[in-house]
Amino acid sequence: MIPGPQSLIAEVTHRCPLHCVYCSNPLEMESRQAELSTQVWSRVFEEAAELGVLHLHLTGGEPLARHDLTGLAAAGHGAGLYLNLITSGLGLTPQRIDELVGAGLDHLQLSLQDSEAGAADEIAGTRAHARKIALAGLIRRYPLAFTLNVVVHRRNLDRLPDILALAEELQVDRLEIANVQYYGWALQNRDRLMPTREQLERSLPIVREAQERLAGRMRIEFVAPDYYARYPKACMGGWGRNVILVNPRGEALPCHAAKVIPGLCFTNVEERPLRWIWEESPAFNRFRGEEWMQEPCRSCDRRHLDFGGCRCQALLLAGDATATDPACSLAPGRGLVDAALGRAEGPAEWVYRIDPI
Amino acid sequence: MSRPTPHTVPRLAPGCRVADNPGQPALLLVPEGALKLTGSSLSIVSRIDGVRTFAQIVEQLQAEFAGMDPAAIEEQTAAFLEKLSARSVVRFA
DSSP states (O other): OOOOOSEEEEEOOOOOSOOOTTOOSOSSOOOGGGOOOHHHHHHHHHHHHHHTOOEEEEESSOGGGSTTHHHHHHHHHHTTOEEEEEEOOTTOOHHHHHHHHHTTOOEEEEEEOOSSHHHHHHHHTSSOHHHHHHHHHHHHTSSSEEEEEEEEOTTTGGGHHHHHHHHHHTTOSEEEEEEOOOSHHHHHTHHHHOOOHHHHHHHHHHHHHHHHHTTTTOEEEEEOOGGGOSSOOOGGGSTTTSEEEEOTTOBEESSSSGGGSTTOOOOBTTTSOHHHHHHTOHHHHTTSSSTTOOTTGGGOTTHHHHTTSOHHHIIIIISOTTSOOTTSTTOTTHHHHHHHHHOOSOOSSOOOOOOOO | OOOOOTTOOEEEOTTOEEEOOTTSOEEEEETTEEEEEOHHHHHHHTTOSSSSOHHHHHHHHHHHTTTSOHHHHHHHHHHHHHHHHHTTSEEEO
16 A cells, blocks of 8 residues: 655746746756646646645646636645746736635745845846846735745855845745755756855854744745755655646646656556556656665665665765665766766856747 | 744734635645644634734633643744744734
């Protein structure tokens, strides 16, 4: 008996007005023509609830790029799911937020690239910051959980005190400070995004102080950069354990990046029920349990804690999805991560995310 | 981190709500998580309405669990609310 997932990440589109240099979407994005219909998504939400999913994360790309987003939200709410919208804010109007709240939206996560407009807009590849700040005031007027998501890296980590002050000023309920994770677009820009060890060390006490000072008012989540960690992250809480992601064309994946792993066939929700995909499909079973592990994971006491780290990172860095995540200090491939940390500023140009057609 | 006083009026933070699924334990759904509500925790959370004071909630719980030590009920309720407040699930007014 395989326990069901708790969360469904619904990438309802890859279209987005932003071009962030660390976007979590794959390098090859799905076109508008390939996107699932409202009806198919609605069925997927019903199947997810039946499978035990509690939280539905509507994300993209920019989910507001879909004109049927209110219908999708209503379908998710109708299925009994807790509804979270992850958005850049672009495309949000007073009328649309009214409709979304009316459809049952519980939580809204607004991305912000920086506390400084110029730097934020450089990362996003478009002018968006001022609009986002204005939208934060609008969003706060609704009875929603309101989270601000700020991805941090070499260019903005020194402005952490300003970012915290801005989050306080915007009166958000939660602030997610997430160091860049290096997949897809972010991996292309890794040398320019990677913080220094000194930056990271300066940031930690600042986060801790703010967490204590703001306890009970604003919750602060901090995602550490795994390249600097001693042990790897338990990516997605383990392969096929907590999360199922469905991409715009309907392929069900264990995480955002899993399509980089060769030899796996990800079943489309139009072909099979979600329960079959979760419980029976070879791709979801591929890295469950421990049979697939190599040493040092196979005999490591931490294998139940971190499941060997991230399979996609093992593939991307070490060229083998069954290898120990090179972020682990015990991994044979750790030198690959150390080499990446040793590289300076890197190339002069950003690689911007390209919008699908 | 703060402890409720008798006059504290706890309320669920925005985006936190109790989900009642027939045949399943009640869940307190919160951003990025869920808390299973059983027995006394359900009794406490179901009385958090932004109107009742801490003292009123405790009084009702002491009536509901008449066989239990009233001081222990007050202490456990305060500790539970403090924990929920620290998690930003409950706000104090």
